[in-house]
Amino acid sequence: MDTIIQKKLVEIEETYKVKILYAVESGSRAWGFPSKDSDYDVRFIFIHPTDWYLAIDPQGIGAKRDVIEEPINELLDISGWEITKALRLFRKNNPPLLEWLRSTIIYYQKGSFVENMRALESDVYLPNSMLNHYLNMAKKNYREYLQGSQVRIKKYFYVLRPILACLWIEKYNTTPPISFQELVEEMIPAGELKSAVEHLLKRKLIGDELDLESRISVINDFLETEIQRLEAYAKSIRVEAKDSTQLLDELFRDTLQEMWQ
Incomplete structure (x- = not known):
């Protein structure tokens, strides 16, 4: 190619x-x-x-x-x-x-x-501009794809990635890396959530068909909590553009x- x-x-x-x-x-x-x-x-x-x-x-x-x-x-x-x-x-x-x-x-x-x-x-x-971009992307994809008991499970990646990018901006005040794996490794501590995300990623990379399945509660709970928290954080950022x-x-x-x- x-x-x-x-x-x-x-x-x-x-x-x-x-x-x-x-x-x-x-x-x-x-x-x-x-x-x-x-x-x-x-x-x-x-x-x-x-x-x-x-x-x-x-x-x-x-x-x-x-x-x-x-x-x-x-x-x-x-x-x-x-x-x-x-x-x-x-x-x-x-x-x-x-x-x-x-x-x-x-x-x-x-x-x-x-x-x-x-x-x-x-x-x-401009951290506020970048954070709002990723947060709005996460909110839109979460509303469209991850509601209900059955969800398009591969769409988790299109909400997780922008949320993790927001967390990177909040923690480091720099542009986040492009690699999803790097964001997961750095921004999610070891535990049930990280295990669930890594398992989902392995399935996707080996070619599993990730269509409608039961929602993954530990990931949904994390996303809902962080979306609400980051909305408040985004409003608190004041940056004077050069x-x-x-x-x-x-x-x-x-x-x-x-x-x-």
């Missing part, structure tokens, strides 16, 4: 006349709990030639889109963000983008852009020159 993805990235560069700066796996494969039928969720950041930016019409007008989205098939979901869109989202501390920067499955990386971007993360870090615009403008200009000089 890696060869297919590499070929597709080259095709995108040629078709759209752009340069891809960074391409990674996201989603369940990057998180560490893919199903046997999981597709590949490839995400990338790209940059246009200089003339594309030196024009009277900005991106978003006419054909000047700031995303590239390829048709999705049963194996591959691939899409990318234009560099200035990515940097604006980085300025807002966008959690999915920060997860891309932590993916251990890297398909392509060109130039110094990503390393320079990572070096600026402390200048954009204005990183100048730094990110410089990164954009430096990257433009590096890629197209």
Whole structure:
């Protein structure tokens, strides 16, 4: 599959006349709990030639889109963000983008852009923004999938992971790791809950079909308690955002020159 993805990235560069700066796996494969039928969720950041930016019409007008989205098939979901869109989202501390920067499955990386971007993360870090993102994700998935006596049991991962990410932010005041296993190891103490989560993870990784089953009380109780507690904690956080615009403008200009000089 890696060869297919590499070929597709080259095709995108040629078709759209752009340069891809960074391409990674996201989603369940990057998180560490893919199903046997999981597709590949490839995400990338790209940059246009200089003339594309030196024009009277900005991106978003006419054909000047700031995303590239390829048709999705049963194996591959691939899409990318234009560099200035990515940097604006980085300025807002966008959690999915920060997860891309932590993916251990890297398909392509060109130039110094990503390393320079990572070096600026402390200048954009907003714990309240990140915590609210993960908490809202957990609450939505919990409401939709984990109510009643019978639940879609594989959906536990899509509530557990954001809750554990919130706990990481609360404890360390840093961006949480992308690995679900690392979050479990660090944030859940030994005991019944950890054993239940690790057992569920083993089942998923060996390909067990995890569809409707009886709810796992010890996990549900943990999630309900932490959702309520974290809602109160999120309201107590007060952070003054830094204005990183100048730094990110410089990164954009430096990257433009590096890629197209």
